[in-house]
Amino acid sequence: MTFRHCVAVDLGASSGRVMLARYDSKHRTLTLT
DSSP: OOOEEEEEEEOSSSSOEEEEEEEOSSOEEEEEO
């Protein structure tokens, strides 16, 4: 099973935000950190 990861960074927020998306062909998981 191969997972792909995508990271987005928002530096405009007062404390900053990072979004991590991890998915494969069967499952999708979205995690905000």
